[in-house]
Amino acid sequence: MEERIHVPLIEIPAQVRAGEPFQVKVSIGKEIPHPNTTEHHISWIDLYFHPEGGRFPRQVGRFAFVAHGEAVSGANQAPVYADPELVVTVYLERPGTFHAMALCNIHGLWQSDEVLTFGGPAAAN
Amino acid sequence: MEERIHVPLIEIPAQVRAGEPFQVKVSIGKEIPHPNTTEHHISWIDLYFHPEGGRFPRQVGRFAFVAHGEAVSGANQAPVYADPELVVTVYLERPGTFHAMALCNIHGLWQSDEVLTFGGPAAAN
Amino acid sequence: MEERIHVPLIEIPAQVRAGEPFQVKVSIGKEIPHPNTTEHHISWIDLYFHPEGGRFPRQVGRFAFVAHGEAVSGANQAPVYADPELVVTVYLERPGTFHAMALCNIHGLWQSDEVLTFGGPAAAN
Amino acid sequence: MEERIHVPLIEIPAQVRAGEPFQVKVSIGKEIPHPNTTEHHISWIDLYFHPEGGRFPRQVGRFAFVAHGEAVSGANQAPVYADPELVVTVYLERPGTFHAMALCNIHGLWQSDEVLTFGGPAAAN
Incomplete structure (x- = not known):
């Protein structure tokens, strides 16, 4: 259960294809939404890319979600919330693997990977 | 010119409508793209929401773009770049104003605002 | 009151002197400590330096304080807390002004400035 | 070599002792300083604390170093630099292990750990 929401x-x-901008969407708890309360929430998502054959990963971005309902009137009273998901635009000169790492403020660090290959119909020309 | 790209x-x-998730896209240099090199790039975009009638702004998120081509082989050689733009999912309990702030690593801080009202056809029922 | 703790x-x-490393300490609520609870805390301190005569400020660092007592057992139960203060080591090639900006998760943004001049006995040689 | 500077x-x-504030200093390249140039630098240091017997680590803070000499006049021309080191003030309710993670913009992620025990002369009373 913890795994499915984190x-x-x-x-x-x-x-x-090389040099072509594309979108990367990273989200937490797609099937079962992760709570988003002052007491329990996803603090941030970091995105890395490790080029195939490269020695080191590159960090694409660090994305912190700050609005979890804190308000002068108390916890979970604020009028704005942001879900733990985001879409960024990336372009690559080499294929490789994306790594996403996320921090739940009470359940720690969670990670996943996704391999991206180069190619597609148009690239065959 | 500096203004148009920043x-x-x-x-x-x-x-x-209140409580309904919607997307906020923030980007830099829509008409004229901002450079994205090791020496000159957008470091981050911060997003705030100031509820109508509220005393204080809330911070929605802090989004740092880290991949600007740095590589072992030299500047602007890395195989991954991220454009200074992102899409996040937000929901509100009150209307108000979004503020975006961005840092160019050599041209400093830039800001803009966008007012959001509540309503729309379905809300009229 | 709000001002004194923020x-x-x-x-x-x-x-x-030019090129000489020195320490910059930034803290919040020196006289009256700011609360550090899951519901009410300082989220981050950003530090800028604006060189004398320069058009743009430079950002020295972004320092987020993440441990505010959140735990599986509930708010304010975690075994680790970090106070909203930090010391960093900086060196300058020109005099100028430091700006610190801090975010309280419920009372918004707060700022202060400190001017730094070059000189001192040894620099007179 | 890479290891010694990272x-x-x-x-x-x-x-x-429990509840007593103390300082945690994290630095990179103590013996052999890590470069701090526009092209090669430490981007950030993240600090975690894993309480003894706990299932999850807590994140103490995320500390990004942003000033690496970028300037309008070119790389490595800016008048302000920040070394990759910082001192934060922490207090604990339980002993455990600190983890520091750092990102070099070209050599990737580096990590280290330090165990902290409770006790000392005064605590013996």
């Missing part, structure tokens, strides 16, 4: 889901195209 | 663009629906 | 205090040497 | 050094007291 593991990041990385959504990318099946294939991309 | 000021954040906040894209939101014309109207939303 | 405005960042920047502590720097009276004077420094 | 692994975070965590400096803590030999022992602390």
Whole structure:
């Protein structure tokens, strides 16, 4: 159960071509939403890309979600919430693997990976 | 010129309803893309929401873009880049104003605002 | 009152010399400590430096304080807390002004400034 | 060599007592300083604490170092630099292990751990 609501889901195209911008969506708890309360929430999602054959991963971004309902009137009273998901635009010169890491403020660190290959119909020309 | 490539663009629906999730897109340099090199890039975009009539703004998120081409082989050689734009999912209990702030690593801080009202056809029922 | 517990205090040497490392301490609520609970805390402190005569500020760092007592057993139960203060090591090629900005999760943004001049006895040689 | 300039050094007291504030210093490249240039630098240091017997680590803070010499006039021309080190103030209700993680913008992620026990002369009373 803990796993199903915490593991990041990385959504990318099946294939991309070198230099072509594409979208990476990362979300937490797709099937069963993770709580988003002052007391229990996803604090951030970090996204890495490890190029095939490379020695080191690169960090694409660090995305912190800050609005969890805290208000002067008390916990879970604020008028704005942000879900633990985001879409960023990336382009690559090499294929490789995306890694997403997320922090739940009470259940710690969770990670997942998604491999991206280069290719597709148009790239065959 | 500096202004046209730096000021954040906040894209939101014309109207939303209380509690309904919607997407906020923030990007930099829509018409003229901002450079994205090791030496000159957008470091981060912060998003705030100031509820109508409220005394204090809330911070929705802090989004840092880290991949600007740095590599062992030198500047601007890495195989991954992320554009300074992102889409997040937000829901509100009150209307108000979004503020986006962005940092260019050499041209400093840039800000913009977008007012969001509540309503729309379905809300009229 | 709100002001006394929120405005960042920047502590720097009276004077420094070009290229010489020195410490910058930034803290919140020196006289009256700011609360540090799951419901009410300082989320982060950002530090900027604006060189004298320069057009743009530089960002020195972004420092997020994440441990506010959240635990599986409930709010304010976790065994680790971090106070909203930090010391960083900086060196300058020009005098200028430090700006600290802090976010209270319920009372919004607070800012302060501290001017730093170059000089001192040894620099007179 | 890469290891000697990248692994975070965590400096803590030999022992602390429950609830007593103490300082944690984290630095990179103590013996051999890590480069701090626009092209090659430490991007951030994250600090975690894993309480003894606990299932999950807690994140103490996320500390990004942003000033690496970028300037309008070119790389490595800016008048402000921050070294990859910081001191934060922490208090604990239980002993445990600190973990520091750091990102070099070209050599990836590096980690180290430091165990902290409770006790000391005064605690013997």
